[in-house]
Amino acid sequence: MHRIRSTIPLDLRGERMIKIENLVKYFPLKSGSSIKALDISELEIKKGERVGLLGKSGSGKTTLLRILRGVEHFDEGKVIIDGIELTPNSERDKFREVRKRTAIHLQRSFGLWSEKVVQNVIRALYYTIWGDEVLPEEDTSLYEELYEKAMKLLELVDLKHKAECWAEVLSGGEKQRLVLARQLAKNPSILLVDEFGTMTCPETRRKCIEILRRANEEMGVTLVFSSHMPEIHKELAKRVVLLDKGKVIASGETEDVLRKFLSEMEPSFSKRSKIGKDNVRADRVYKSYYVIPGGKTLELEDVVFSIKRGQIVGILGRSGSGKTVISRIIAGLELPDKGKVLVRTDEKWVDWSTFGNESVNARRKIGILHQEFALPYWAKVRDLISYRIRIKREEVVREAEKRATELGISEKLFDAIYRMTDLPKEEAEIRLMRLGLSYNIIKELFPEAEESITDEIHEILEGLDLSLEILDRYSHELSGGEAVRLGIALAVMTKPDILILDEPFGDIDPVTLRKVSNFLKKFNSINGTTIIIISHQHDLVREMADRILVIKEGKLYEES
Numbered sequence: 405m406h407r408i409r410s411t412i413p414l415d416l417r418g419e420r421m422i423k424i425e426n427l428v429k430y431f432p433l434k435s436g437s438s439i440k441a442l443d444i445s446e447l448e449i450k451k452g453e454r455v456g457l458l459g460k461s462g463s464g465k466t467t468l469l470r471i472l473r474g475v476e477h478f479d480e481g482k483v484i485i486d487g488i489e490l491t492p493n494s495e496r497d498k499f500r501e502v503r504k505r506t507a508i509h510l511q512r513s514f515g516l517w518s519e520k521v522v523q524n525v526i527r528a529l530y531y532t533i534w535g536d537e538v539l540p541e542e543d544t545s546l547y548e549e550l551y552e553k554a555m556k557l558l559e560l561v562d563l564k565h566k567a568e569c570w571a572e573v574l575s576g577g578e579k580q581r582l583v584l585a586r587q588l589a590k591n592p593s594i595l596l597v598d599e600f601g602t603m604t605c606p607e608t609r610r611k612c613i614e615i616l617r618r619a620n621e622e623m624g625v626t627l628v629f630s631s632h633m634p635e636i637h638k639e640l641a642k643r644v645v646l647l648d649k650g651k652v653i654a655s656g657e658t659e660d661v662l663r664k665f666l667s668e669m670e671p672s673f674s675k676r677s678k679i680g681k682d683n684v685r686a687d688r689v690y691k692s693y694y695v696i697p698g699g700k701t702l703e704l705e706d707v708v709f710s711i712k713r714g715q716i717v718g719i720l721g722r723s724g725s726g727k728t729v730i731s732r733i734i735a736g737l738e739l740p741d742k743g744k745v746l747v748r749t750d751e752k753w754v755d756w757s758t759f760g761n762e763s764v765n766a767r768r769k770i771g772i773l774h775q776e777f778a779l780p781y782w783a784k785v786r787d788l789i790s791y792r793i794r795i796k797r798e799e800v801v802r803e804a805e806k807r808a809t810e811l812g813i814s815e816k817l818f819d820a821i822y823r824m825t826d827l828p829k830e831e832a833e834i835r836l837m838r839l840g841l842s843y844n845i846i847k848e849l850f851p852e853a854e855e856s857i858t859d860e861i862h863e864i865l866e867g868l869d870l871s872l873e874i875l876d877r878y879s880h881e882l883s884g885g886e887a888v889r890l891g892i893a894l895a896v897m898t899k900p901d902i903l904i905l906d907e908p909f910g911d912i913d914p915v916t917l918r919k920v921s922n923f924l925k926k927f928n929s930i931n932g933t934t935i936i937i938i939s940h941q942h943d944l945v946r947e948m949a950d951r952i953l954v955i956k957e958g959k960l961y962e963e964s
C-alpha cells in the first residue's frame with residue numbers, strides 16, 4: 405500500500421473504531437465462477453474520523469461498507485467494529501450487534517415507508533429504542549414525543565416543510581435527505597454513507613455535507629463514506645482511502661490521494677456533431693402536482709423550448725425543481741396539464757397527447773434512462789439486452805399490434821401499453837393496474853425471444869468500460885456504477901433519435917465518467933442523436949452540452 409502523509413489532527417487519533425486484517429471477500433456468480441471483490445491486508449479507522457473511500461467503479465467500496473454494516477459475510481480475515489470482532493465463522497448475533505451500532509445510507513436505494521415523511525423518521529426513532537420500525541399510535545404521548553424529535557431531524561436535513569407529504573412524491577434529492585434523517589435518528593456509532601452526493605443539486609449536496617460534518621463533530625459519529633465526487637472528499641474527508649480491484653492502494657491526505665487517482669483519466673473527446681432541424685418542441689407547457697396532505701409540490705408554468713437534432717442539451721435546476729418531470733414529459737411518459745410537447749422522428753411531428761400508431765412509431769425512437777431506474781433483480785444481462793432490442797424493433801412492434809387487434813385492444817390502448825415499456829417495471833405495473841390490466845399484457849404482446857448480441861453491442865459495452873463477461877451475470881451481480889452504465893447501454897443500443905438520460909453520471913467515478921462522457925459525445929457525433937441530460941454534475945453537463953436549460957421557480961430559462 406502506498407502511504408500518503410496523513411493530516412488527521414492529534415485529537416482525532418483516538419481509540420480504534422474499525423480494524424481490518426487480511427479481509428477477503430468473494431462473490432460466487434450464478435455462472436459458477438466467482439469474483440474477488442475485496443482483498444485488504446490492513447486498514448484501521450479511529451473513533452471520530454471522517455474517512456472517504458475512493459476508487460473506480462467495481463473497486464469494492466460498497467462491499468466494504470456493507471461488511472462494516474454487518475450485512476455482508478466475508479471469506480477470510482478479521483474485522484473489528486466498535487469492539488465487536490467479526491470473522492467468517494462469527495455467530496449471527498455478532499452481526500446483529502454490529503448492525504445496532506452502525507447505520508447505512510445506500511446508493512440509489514431509499515427503502516422508505518409508503519407514509520408521511522415525518523412518520524418515516526418516527527419509525528427510525530422507534531427502532532433505536534425497541535429495535536423495530538413500528539409506528540406508534542397517533543394521539544399517544546409517545547407519538548408526540550417522537551414527532552417532536554423527528555421534526556428536529558427534518559429541520560436538520562431541511563425537509564421540515566415536507567414533513568406531511570407522502571414519501572413517494574419526494575424528488576430524488578429530497579428522498580436522499582430523508583434517508584439521512586432516518587439514519588441519524590438511529591444514533592449510530594458509525595455512519596456509513598454510499599454515494600450521498602450524486603443525486604442532489606450542489607446546494608443540497610452542500611447541506612448534506614454540513615449535516616454529515618455536524619453529525620461527526622457534534623454527535624461524535626465516526627463517518628465512513630464513499631463518493632465519486634472529488635469535491636465531496638475535499639470538503640468532508642479528513643483522510644481518503646483509495647481502493648483498486650478490492651485492494652487498498654493508498655491512504656492519506658485528500659489532495660494527494662485524489663491526484664494519484666485522477667492521473668489515470670483519459671483526455672476529453674471534442675464533440676463535432678452536425679446540428680439538424682428541430683426535433684423536440686414544448687409549447688406553453690403547464691404542469692402542477694398537489695398532494696393531500698402537503699399541498700402543492702410542483703408548478704411548472706409556460707415552459708417553452710425547442711431542441712434540434714444532434715444537440716446535446718443539459719437541464720439543470722435545484723433538487724425538486726421539476727427536471728425529472730420535464731424529462732418525462734419530453735419522453736411522452738407524463739402529459740402536461742396544458743400545452744403540448746411534440747417530437748419529430750422519421751420527419752413526422754408527433755404530439756404525445758394524441759394516442760395511436762404515430763406515437764407508437766415515435767416511441768421506438770426514444771431511449772430513456774430513469775433517475776430511479778432499477779434493473780429487474782433476477783434478470784440476466786444478456787436477456788435484458790434482448791428485451792430492450794426487441795421492444796424497439798419495428799417487426800416486433802408490428803407483430804405486437806396484430807396480437808393486440810386479435811385481443812380486441814384498440815390502437816390507442818396499444819399505444820398506452822407500449823408507453824409502459826419505457827417506464828420502470830414497478831411504475832408500469834401500477835399504471836397498467838389503473839387501466840385494468842396486469843404486467844402480463846406486455847409479455848403477451850411482446851413474447852420473449854433471444855436476440856443475438858452483435859459486435860455493435862459489444863462495442864457499446866466496451867465503450868462504456870463494461871467487460872463482456874457481464875453478459876452472463878445477473879443484474880444483482882453488478883456494482884452500482886456497472887448497473888448505471890448498463891442502464892445507459894440499454895438506452896443507447898437501439899440507436900434512438902432522442903436519448904433522455906436522467907442522472908446518468910451519479911454512481912460513476914471520475915475516471916470511468918470521462919470514458920462514459922467521451923462515449924456519449926462520440927455516439928452523438930456518429931449518429932446525430934439528440935441527447936438530453938439531467939445531472940447534478942454541473943461541470944460535466946456544461947462541458948458536454950451545446951445548450952443549457954435551467955428550471956427555476958417553475959420557469960424554464962435558456963442559459964446564455
Ligand SMILES: Nc1ncnc2c1ncn2[C@@H]1O[C@H](COP(=O)(O)OP(=O)(O)OP(=O)(O)O)[C@@H](O)[C@H]1O
Nearest residue numbers: 573575576577693701702723724725726727728729
Ligand atoms: N406524481 C407526483 N405527485 C406529486 N408530486 C410530485 C409527483 N412527481 C413529482 N412531484 C413533485 O414535483 C417536484 C419536482 O420533482 P422532480 O422529481 O421533477 O424534481 P427534480 O428537479 O428532478 O429533483 P432532483 O434533482 O432532486 O431529482 C418535487 O417536489 C416532487 O415532490
Ligand SMILES: Nc1ncnc2c1ncn2[C@@H]1O[C@H](COP(=O)(O)OP(=O)(O)OP(=O)(O)O)[C@@H](O)[C@H]1O
Nearest residue numbers: 431441461462463464465466467881883884885886
Ligand atoms: N452481489 C454481487 N454478486 C456478484 N458480484 C458482485 C456483487 N456485488 C458486487 N459484485 C462485484 O464485486 C466487485 C465490487 O463491487 P462493489 O459494488 O463493492 O464496487 P464499488 O466500488 O462500490 O462500485 P461502484 O462505484 O460501481 O458502486 C465488482 O466487480 C462487482 O461487479
